[in-house]
Amino acid sequence: MEEVNNKLVAIKGHINGAPAESDFEIKSETICLSLKANEVEVIVKNLYVSVDPYQLNRMKTQSSSQGTINFAAAISPGHAIDTYGVGRVVASGRADLEKGELVVGLLTWGEYTLAEPGRLLNKLDAMGHDLPHHVGALGFSGLTAYGGFYEVCKPKKGESVFVSAASGSVGSLVGQYAKLFGCRVVGCAGSQKKVDLLKEKLGFDDAFNYKEETDLKSALKRYFPDGMDIYFDNVGGKMLEAAVANMKQFGRVAVCGVISEYTGSGKRAALNMLDVVYKRITIQGFLAADFLKDYADFMKTTTDHLRTGKMHSLCDISHGVESVPSAFVGLFSGDNIGKKIVQIADQ
Amino acid sequence: MEEVNNKLVAIKGHINGAPAESDFEIKSETICLSLKANEVEVIVKNLYVSVDPYQLNRMKTQSSSQGTINFAAAISPGHAIDTYGVGRVVASGRADLEKGELVVGLLTWGEYTLAEPGRLLNKLDAMGHDLPHHVGALGFSGLTAYGGFYEVCKPKKGESVFVSAASGSVGSLVGQYAKLFGCRVVGCAGSQKKVDLLKEKLGFDDAFNYKEETDLKSALKRYFPDGMDIYFDNVGGKMLEAAVANMKQFGRVAVCGVISEYTGSGKRAALNMLDVVYKRITIQGFLAADFLKDYADFMKTTTDHLRTGKMHSLCDISHGVESVPSAFVGLFSGDNIGKKIVQIADQ
Structure with a gap:
């Protein structure tokens, strides 16, 4: 059973004001690349992950945002932090996902995502678009x-x-x-x-x-x-x-x-x-x-506009899991232009 | 040409804070009960007039409310103050309104309304309901x-x-x-x-x-x-x-x-x-x-509910044009129960 090192970002404690890089830690853990019934259904190697301001609300001790929907769940100190992103399947217990395929969905601020059954994770057809666009303009x-x-x-x-x-x-x-x-x-x-x-x-x-x-x-x-x-x-x-x-x-x-x-x-x-x-x-x-019903229309319209050059997708990319805290903190001082994304690994 | 005395309420100056009775004056003027082309199309003897909190916004030196719609027009010191009410036609140059008929629409805080052409004024079918209800529950x-x-x-x-x-x-x-x-x-x-x-x-x-x-x-x-x-x-x-x-x-x-x-x-x-x-x-x-399109539905539903006793129309009535300032000022300390109305004259 193969073991690998997984670096991930966690908060040291709840953050109730402006965030600082020192509020975060990079944890290193050994994970086993094998599936476990009821616990790990898919393992994903993260490639590009989203960094968004709203995530700060999930880091607070308490916020009216927390608990209203899955994406807004409270984040606990020391634990992996969910985020939208694109990755590649390392191991899969799902019939519709095979090892080596690209997926888009709920990953983590880390090198790997150990996806429990039911986690939002879909096969990605990149349709010729660069992967970061699937985190930004073609993502949430x-x-x-x-x-x-x-x-x-x-x-x-x-x-x-x-x-x-x-x-x-x-x-x-x-x-x-x-x-x-x-x-x-x-x-x-x-x-x-x-x-x-x-x-x-x-x-x-x-x-x-x-x-x-x-x-x-x-x-x-x-x-x-x-x-x-x-x-x-x-x-x-x-x-x-x-x-x-x-x-x-x-x-x-x-x-x-x-x-x-x-x-x-x-x-x-x-x-x-x-x-x-x-x-x-x-x-x-x-x-x-609230707009998942519009997803097909959204994808068709937006991929067309991007392909024909009528729309531009701006991506602001940092590299390496270690750069997540500074990328996140920078959102609140307007450092980013366009979608802030961290590239965790090469494709 | 008959002349009568008309008492009316006016503001002495613009009111920019909480109103006081001393902000108002009762003016007395002699008016001629005759029509004038382009100026006076209908003359109404006011019976019941509405007293509403929103009118304070019209009395301010400046308010974002003013000018957006007719009912929100700025009120000038010394001039008659428009309000919703029920009255009786004294003289009419309109084919659809005859002397002696009841009307509902835009009257004034005074004993008479000299209505210019185009002013909102409709023949009132009381349908067996007391007139004050047409100012309140069956009015605006x-x-x-x-x-x-x-x-x-x-x-x-x-x-x-x-x-x-x-x-x-x-x-x-x-x-x-x-x-x-x-x-x-x-x-x-x-x-x-x-x-x-x-x-x-x-x-x-x-x-x-x-x-x-x-x-x-x-x-x-x-x-x-x-x-x-x-x-x-x-x-x-x-x-x-x-x-x-x-x-x-x-x-x-x-x-x-x-x-x-x-x-x-x-x-x-x-x-x-x-x-x-x-x-x-x-x-x-x-x-x-914004709901004038719903007026017929509103009237049918509400007259039915009032007639069958399913709804109650609460009217809080003061008497005489001189009581308008205290009735208005009282709105801001919650003196009224239900619709505040001033009865200007007997039917």
Whole structure:
């Protein structure tokens, strides 16, 4: 029975504020590459794993996010951390998966995933796309952007759309879907480099660096003198407040994430509910898991757009399991451009 | 050409905080009971007029509410103040309205309404109901409750519903619609007398006095141990925060009013957007004017329920135009039970 060394990332204790690299440890354990009934159904060698801000909520002592769905389960100190990713089957007790095949699904921040029966794991047909794209634009980030934009924002052609964290994993895709759909799209990001990227590569109609704005409400008024129909919110806090103030009547706010609140609850948006009432604004939270029914449409549309060059999938890749903590911590200071991914091993 | 004295209520200046009776004046003017092309198409003797919290927003120097729809137009100091009400036609230049007929629509806080062409004014068929009910349960308060509950809350039988300001004009009706629809309904109000009324007369499953609760979040947890599906919000502020914390997955918050914010913006709800995302909560503002398409259904359903005694229309009536300021100011300290109406004249 072959044994191998498995390095994995764990939290040392619960993290209730902004994360630091010192909150994490790289553990090394010897694992046995053999299946065990009721415990290990498939063993996967991890290749590319996703690094997402929402995972911080799972690391807290307590969060309203925890327990609502599988992907949001609490993370325990010292234990393997689940994440979305692409890997290769090392051993399989499942009839539909063979050794050597590529899989996509719920892996771990580690070198190997020991998958219990029932774990989300599907055979991957790469369809000619680079594997990291299957973690980002063709993975849960893509489904989040697709479902959030079409199902929650309920866009009409010609409407105006504002996207925050627009160069991030989800925002960069939302803006491109919105442009292809026929909307006017403005994004904000945290550096001039990102702003240039939005305008020059991703086709946004306009973009701005929010860090250079002292009054977000006025900034949005400048980019949307007649107000906005749709706000795709990835950040919450002051930006959400400013957006609500600039919504048109019957405007829709899709709340995808609230990164400004993940690191503490002191920055909550104090929304002007008078605006919400009189402008009949709808504010709706959602999770990608709600859009699994749209998965086939999403994949067809998105693979076509990527193949024809109408959409760009931005991947920001670090290398080696040891780089996961810094990659994760960097999300909260905006280090990434596009989808943050760690390549654990060569294909 | 007959001349009469018309007493009317006006604001002395814009009101930007909590209103006081001294902010108002009773003006007396002589008006001519004759029609003038392009200026006065119908003259109405006002009988019952509505007194509503939202009118405070129209009295502010500036508010996001103003200008969005006719009913929300800014009110100018010294001028007549529009309101919903029932009156009797004194003179008419409209083919569909004759002298002596009852009308319902946009009147004023005064003894007479000089209606310009195009003003909302419809012949009233009282259908055997007392006239005040046509200002409340069968008027815009009723339509707000009906449309807000059915269209915005999108209820399912057996769901749990929480209503704030539950003994107020809209809340008292929402709770009754919800019970008749087959929901479990809990309301909150500001006195034991109101709480008793909700449980004993209006059929709420339970009710509590929010003034006796030090922790609204815990209070709601007590009444909804498994969370609530629907929150019909009339107050905003801390109650809205507590409700969001107690919503079930896919819960809906219908934001009808935010009385806690009308008197100043210092009490805005700082919502936990993490709850909104992970529980996929929808928060939606609305106005009765959005439900005019449902008007016929609303009238049929509600007149039937009132006639058969399945619903109760609570009217809290003051007498005489001079009582309008105190009636209005009293809304903000919860003096009213049910719909606040001022009877201006005998029928």
